[in-house]
Amino acid sequence: MADITADELARRLEALRESMRREKLDGLILASEANVRYVSGFSGSESVLLVGARSLVLLTDFRYVEEAENTCPHALVRLHKKGLMRTVAAEARRRRMKRVGFPAGRLTVLQADQLRQGLGARRLKRSSGLVERLRLRKSPAEVAAIRNCLVIAQKAYRSVWRRLRPGMTESEAAAELEYQMRRRLGASGPAFETIVAFDAHASEPHAKPGRKRLRASSIVLVDWGARAGFYNCDLTRTKPIGRIPRKFAKIRDIVLEAQKRAIEAIRPGVRLRDVDAAARSFIASQGYGKRFGHGLGHGVGLEIHEGPYVGARGRGRLEPGMVVTVEPGIYLPGEFGVRIEDMALVTDDGAEVLSNLPRL
Amino acid sequence: MADITADELARRLEALRESMRREKLDGLILASEANVRYVSGFSGSESVLLVGARSLVLLTDFRYVEEAENTCPHALVRLHKKGLMRTVAAEARRRRMKRVGFPAGRLTVLQADQLRQGLGARRLKRSSGLVERLRLRKSPAEVAAIRNCLVIAQKAYRSVWRRLRPGMTESEAAAELEYQMRRRLGASGPAFETIVAFDAHASEPHAKPGRKRLRASSIVLVDWGARAGFYNCDLTRTKPIGRIPRKFAKIRDIVLEAQKRAIEAIRPGVRLRDVDAAARSFIASQGYGKRFGHGLGHGVGLEIHEGPYVGARGRGRLEPGMVVTVEPGIYLPGEFGVRIEDMALVTDDGAEVLSNLPRL
Numbered sequence: 001m002a003d004i005t006a007d008e009l010a011r012r013l014e015a016l017r018e019s020m021r022r023e024k025l026d027g028l029i030l031a032s033e034a035n036v037r038y039v040s041g042f043s044g045s046e047s048v049l050l051v052g053a054r055s056l057v058l059l060t061d062f063r064y065v066e067e068a069e070n071t072c073p074h075a076l077v078r079l080h081k082k083g084l085m086r087t088v089a090a091e092a093r094r095r096r097m098k099r100v101g102f103p104a105g106r107l108t109v110l111q112a113d114q115l116r117q118g119l120g121a122r123r124l125k126r127s128s129g130l131v132e133r134l135r136l137r138k139s140p141a142e143v144a145a146i147r148n149c150l151v152i153a154q155k156a157y158r159s160v161w162r163r164l165r166p167g168m169t170e171s172e173a174a175a176e177l178e179y180q181m182r183r184r185l186g187a188s189g190p191a192f193e194t195i196v197a198f199d200a201h202a203s204e205p206h207a208k209p210g211r212k213r214l215r216a217s218s219i220v221l222v223d224w225g226a227r228a229g230f231y232n233c234d235l236t237r238t239k240p241i242g243r244i245p246r247k248f249a250k251i252r253d254i255v256l257e258a259q260k261r262a263i264e265a266i267r268p269g270v271r272l273r274d275v276d277a278a279a280r281s282f283i284a285s286q287g288y289g290k291r292f293g294h295g296l297g298h299g300v301g302l303e304i305h306e307g308p309y310v311g312a313r314g315r316g317r318l319e320p321g322m323v324v325t326v327e328p329g330i331y332l333p334g335e336f337g338v339r340i341e342d343m344a345l346v347t348d349d350g351a352e353v354l355s356n357l358p359r360l
Numbered sequence: 361m362a363d364i365t366a367d368e369l370a371r372r373l374e375a376l377r378e379s380m381r382r383e384k385l386d387g388l389i390l391a392s393e394a395n396v397r398y399v400s401g402f403s404g405s406e407s408v409l410l411v412g413a414r415s416l417v418l419l420t421d422f423r424y425v426e427e428a429e430n431t432c433p434h435a436l437v438r439l440h441k442k443g444l445m446r447t448v449a450a451e452a453r454r455r456r457m458k459r460v461g462f463p464a465g466r467l468t469v470l471q472a473d474q475l476r477q478g479l480g481a482r483r484l485k486r487s488s489g490l491v492e493r494l495r496l497r498k499s500p501a502e503v504a505a506i507r508n509c510l511v512i513a514q515k516a517y518r519s520v521w522r523r524l525r526p527g528m529t530e531s532e533a534a535a536e537l538e539y540q541m542r543r544r545l546g547a548s549g550p551a552f553e554t555i556v557a558f559d560a561h562a563s564e565p566h567a568k569p570g571r572k573r574l575r576a577s578s579i580v581l582v583d584w585g586a587r588a589g590f591y592n593c594d595l596t597r598t599k600p601i602g603r604i605p606r607k608f609a610k611i612r613d614i615v616l617e618a619q620k621r622a623i624e625a626i627r628p629g630v631r632l633r634d635v636d637a638a639a640r641s642f643i644a645s646q647g648y649g650k651r652f653g654h655g656l657g658h659g660v661g662l663e664i665h666e667g668p669y670v671g672a673r674g675r676g677r678l679e680p681g682m683v684v685t686v687e688p689g690i691y692l693p694g695e696f697g698v699r700i701e702d703m704a705l706v707t708d709d710g711a712e713v714l715s716n717l718p719r720l
Contacts, residue, residue: 062653063566109464109472109486126469175543183535189553206423293422
């Protein structure tokens with residue numbers, strides 16, 4: 001993987017235990033793949049991590065025991081056979097944990113029942129976001145992993161762009177792009193289902209690539225990313241092939257200017273919603289405020305969508321080490337849509353744009 | 361999609377309402393993508409279906425409204441803005457529903473809280489599995505959709521098998537296979553992350569394709585499937601390239617015989633665990649019982665893993681229309697693993713094996 005060292009894992013664990021002390025928790029159950037991975041290094045799925053003040057136990061099944069022992073330098077690996085929740089409850093009981101946080105936004109009602117049966121309701125506390133909070137600020141190793149994803153994604157885009165031919169379908173172009181990232185460039189896969197949308201189809205913000213065919217003159221929106229070493233990236237380009245329609249050029253220039261203003265607004269201490277507003281107010285001033293129906297951006301890391309949420313309702317402020325997308329868009333139903341998306345790292349005094357693929 | 365007609369959707373809805381009457385529910389909340397799709401035809405995600413005795417309401421966001429109106433012949437489509445759970449609670453209240461089932465195995469603790477706040481705890485009943493129960497028995501249209509996936513998956517395997525060359529990595533072979541399914545054969549994607557594992561790596565039942573390279577003589581395990589029209593398939597082949605090691609041939613023949621015995625055991629009325637036992641007891645009789653650590657198989661349909669679970673702890677019996685995998689395996693750590701997986705349809709008096717790719 002992207003070589004997160006045992007030292008870095010130890011630092012993360014220590015930071016998490018510090019958060020647990022503040023919340024007066026002597027135990028914490030983690031269940032999301034990304035959180036388990038962040039704290040332990042474990043690369044499998046469907047496993048649970050129990051964090052104690054001095055203990056760290058990964059509960060997994062037979063499929064992953066060997067992998068867990070190889071990838072988790074600080075965790076004790078335990079095989080669960082009779083259900084994850086029962087096993088984690090028994091483990092917490094055996095370790096005499098008294099206040100155990102569990103992820104209420106992640107565990108299902110049934111899973112929480114099983115925990116309560118095994119551990120008693122009094123010992124369980126709802127606790128969400130401790131690890132997500134730590135994940136907001138990326139370490140240099142994490143930024144390096146994200147840069148690596150961007151290198152792959154950008155090369156693949158360039159290569160596919162050269163291969164576009166009239167008659168090609170959106171779905172074919174998407175398959176080609178994912179193939180390039182994985183087969184030629186070493187991605188472990190696409191970071192999410194690639195969007196390729198031509199012309200009017202590009203006016204849907206989440207278009208699925210279909211059988212629509214490229215014409216000699218078309219507008220081509222591609223929203224894609226590479227996953228490599230458990231990290232992700234996320235980019236969008238909207239470019240014309242053939243003749244450039246005048247209206248497209250006008251809308252594109254508005255989106256570009258909105259993106260530029262948002263990037264210029266990025267620095268530590270700025271409110272997330274003010275970054276969104278920097279782009280949104282410009283688009284609104286040009287008369288397209290209602291055509292930009294989504295938030296400006298989001299964090300990217302172990303997950304393709306993670307904190308912080310950079311939108312009109314985003315809470316909180318930018319901090320150094322955050323990595324966010326900046327992706328304003330204008331969507332004109334029945335005509336076309338334009339979205340341009342890059343990734344920025346919040347530095348000590350501003351922003352570093354991590355992606356460097358030409359926008360035009 | 362795989363052309364599930366409006367009539368078939370109407371029959372599913374009527375069957376579900378029959379189940380609701382038995383459970384004395386006048387409302388039912390569905391939240392899993394597969395269940396929402398099964399009952400309504402909706403192809404998007406992150407949406408909720410509220411089923412009433414005479415009403416059917418799909419709650420979705422701005423991304424999917426148009427798609428929902430095009431794909432759900434029987435549902436009223438409502439845009440939610442202030443959170444799915446709050447909106448569905450308001451909708452159920454407005455319709456004066458008194459006993460509303462919700463999926464306790466699917467909703468998170470936080471989501472259930474929001475529902476309770478909006479609707480009152482007294483009106484909410486835990487209710488899991490009503491739709492899953494219906495999905496166990498596939499209709500002819502569903503079987504046709506699964507057959508279509510198998511045709512794609514099998515053609516792609518044959519094509520990639522011909523392209524294997526010493527030096528190729530597992531990851532490259534997996535990318536090639538997914539590319540063939542999607543680009544050349546019309547799959548909407550792989551049904552799950554393709555497993556390609558060479559030699560000792562094949563001893564991990566869920567190996568991730570990596571940088572291990574094919575040798576002139578290697579054992580090649582491929583576990584893959586195609587997704588097309590929202591349905592899925594699941595296959596595994598383990599075959600040697602070059603010289604056939606004697607031990608491999610021996611283990612492979614045991615696995616093949618175990619699979620044959622399991623398939624012969626399939627017919628309506630047979631207990632699921634007895635189908636598992638037909639394979640497992642044979643493998644145990646050959647001295648490898650501890651090397652077959654997973655269940656024999658599972659249902660496949662809208663989800664790649666769905667009911668029934670065909671394992672030692674499987675509850676219930678086979679019924680006509682069920683489609684299950686039959687996938688015994690023997691894993692020898694540090695040496696190799698062999699798994700052979702086909703898909704079978706339970707017919708009125710036995711089994712029809714749906715896959716027809718040579719096993720050797």
